[in-house]
Amino acid sequence: MEGERFFDNFLQLLPDCQYLKRIEFGEFSFVEFDFIVFTCEALYIFEIKHYRGPYLLEEGSLVHQYNKKIIHKNPFNQLNRAQLLLQSTLQEIGVDIPVxxxxVFTHPEFTLLNPLALKKQGTVLLRSELNQLKQKLKAGCFKRNSHIMNKLLRKSSPCKNKYIKVERLPFDTMKSGLRCPKCQxxxxxxxxxxxxxxxxxxxxHELKQVDLIHHNLIELFICKGEPFSLSEAxxxxxCEKGNNNQHKMLYRILMTTFKHVGITKDRRYYLEMELW
Structure with missing residues (x-):
């Protein structure tokens, strides 16, 4: 998570950078993408690793120099699978753009002792090399990329097919309000x-208001059965429409206790849990 936060902050410093983070695709087996960045020329997939210490590539695996512990069996297998899946998904939605x-190794104390062995398999970037991305990730084609992002969000599956199916009432017919965890x-x-x-x-019954809201947001996710927006929360x-304090409070709770896909107005929140 520390590495993802660092790379997220790096992207936010790039002018008007459009990207998705922690988004999943797949029907029966799922691939999670750490970051997909959109430019005029291509879509970039970045797989983030935050390992610390000196490592070697031995027989396709990343191995710690001193304890010889295998930290990752051929990290490019995972990345290549992600690239093929994204290319396939783009074809399904009628988008023709290179992937x-x-x-990316984000820890400042990560050292690759035989870098050529790893770089022969694909593109590898160390933390000190990230500045070279600034030109490649130059913003542009905003309307087209927003269209692609929205299509990918609709195809994403953070919850779909992963959970037990349950019968639900239509979401719009459910009553809103804060439900007491004790008396219901x-x-x-x-x-x-x-x-x-x-x-x-x-x-x-008394409890912290933060815990009460968190409990009700979990209930929202279960009742809806799919990711939800901040406005739905x-x-x-x-909450009162236009109340900025309530808006900030719910946003803070969602960002610290839920996972999410998408950015800004398209962001949707979810939990990885079984829905019985």
Missing amino acids: ISAL KLTFAPPLARKRLWQCPHCK MKWCN
Whole structure:
């Protein structure tokens, strides 16, 4: 995660960079992409590794120099599989654009003792070499790339086919509001952004408001059965439309406790859990 955060911050510093992170594709077996970056010339896949210490490539595997522990069996197998799957997905949605992939080592104390052996298999970038990406990842073709990103988001499957199917009521027919984890009764009062403790008006049970909202957001994901947006979370928790404090509070909870795909307005939140 530390490596992904570092690379995410690096991309955010690039002017108008368009990218997706932690997005999955697949029907029966799934491939997660750390980052897909969109430019006019190509789509770039970046697989992030945050290993520390001196490593060698021996018989296709990354091996620590001193303890000879295999840290990764041929990291390019995973990357090549991801590239083939993305190319196939692009063909399905009618997009013809090259796909380029690279393995990125983000730890400042990572050392590759036989770099040529690894670089013969594909593109490898160390943390000190990331500046060379700035020109390659030059922004442009915003309208076209936004169109491709939206199509890929609709094809992504962070939850689809991974969980047990359950019968659900139509999502739009479900009542919104905050449900007490103890008595399971709804209250329709909106959460107070500056209040730390919440008391159920029915059973007087007290808990942290953050925990109450988190509990209700999990319920939202289970009831909907697929990733949801921040606006849907606001509506589900009965937040006041246009209330910036409530908006910030829910956004903070979602970003720290849920996984997500997409960026800005297209971002959707989900959990990796079995839905019984």
